Amino acid sequence: MSNVEVSCGVYIGDIFVECKLRSNLGKEHCIGRCITSSQNPIISILNTSNSPIVFQEGTVLARGEPCVMEQLQEDSENTVNLVQHRTDHVIEIESVQVDDSIGTKHRQSLLDLLNEFTDCFARSTSELGNTQMNIVLTDDKPVTYRPYKLSQMERSEVREIIDDLLQGEVIREFDSPYASPILLVKKKQGNTECA
Incomplete structure (x- = not known):
């Protein structure tokens, strides 16, 4: 201690x-x-x-x-x-x-x-707290999807969100053959979140 x-x-x-x-x-x-x-x-x-x-x-x-x-x-x-x-x-x-x-x-x-x-x-x-998660897959073939096209302004918003999550240790950088696209969602309050 x-x-x-x-x-x-x-x-x-x-x-x-x-x-x-x-x-x-x-x-x-x-x-x-x-x-x-x-x-x-x-x-x-x-x-x-x-x-x-x-x-x-x-x-x-x-x-x-x-x-x-x-x-x-x-x-x-x-x-x-x-x-x-x-x-x-x-x-x-x-x-x-x-x-x-x-x-x-x-x-x-x-x-x-x-x-x-x-x-x-x-x-x-x-x-935010952190949770350790294990995902069980049905086969070894990586699931990969191409990213959605984002404007320069949207890319800047995504970068800010990712930097905030990295700094808060909610996420960490990691190399993986798996990939999913990011979708920006506008909330009623006017803020933007990644989904």
């Missing part, structure tokens, strides 16, 4: 970090649940892989939330400190696409649930 000094942005105060287990191939590690100070933020990382792990500068290792100290009266004689974490990232109902047929009560229930588990949602590509 190693203690690692990290950066935490402009917030000043105590930070709650939830335990995370990461299973990126070759970078398997566990981040211990802790409360750390923004003045000297340190988190514990347990390397569970068989080799040393080096993280690129700027890699998101964990997401912390500001926490506040509160007194809790256990009984008339004993008082204990309870740390409650709160989030500054509150999900608003306007940012969630919900069918119009869903009533106000159910919308509020959904919003409460989303805000209770807001740390389960990635706010950027770099916060």
Whole structure:
């Protein structure tokens, strides 16, 4: 187990970090649940892989939330400190696409649930987790399709998306006889994603 000094942005105060287990191939590690100070933020990382792990500068290792100290009266004689974490990232109902047929009560229930588990949602590509996947094929012949034609602007968008995924370690460069075309999909919000 190693203690690692990290950066935490402009917030000043105590930070709650939830335990995370990461299973990126070759970078398997566990981040211990802790409360750390923004003045000297340190988190514990347990390397569970068989080799040393080096993280690129700027890699998101964990997401912390500001926490506040509160007194809790256990009984008339004993008082204990309870740390409650709160989030500054509150999900608003306007940012969630919900069918119009869903009533106000159910919308509020959904919003409460989303805000209770807001740390389960990635706010950027770099916060996505990784999953190891095995694909079982029926034969050894590689499946290869020619790429779709893209304009110069579309190629630039694809390059930005791929660079973002590479930097977030969601994908990695790899030579393979298998190939599938990339399809750009325009979302309602105006952004473009690869499919």
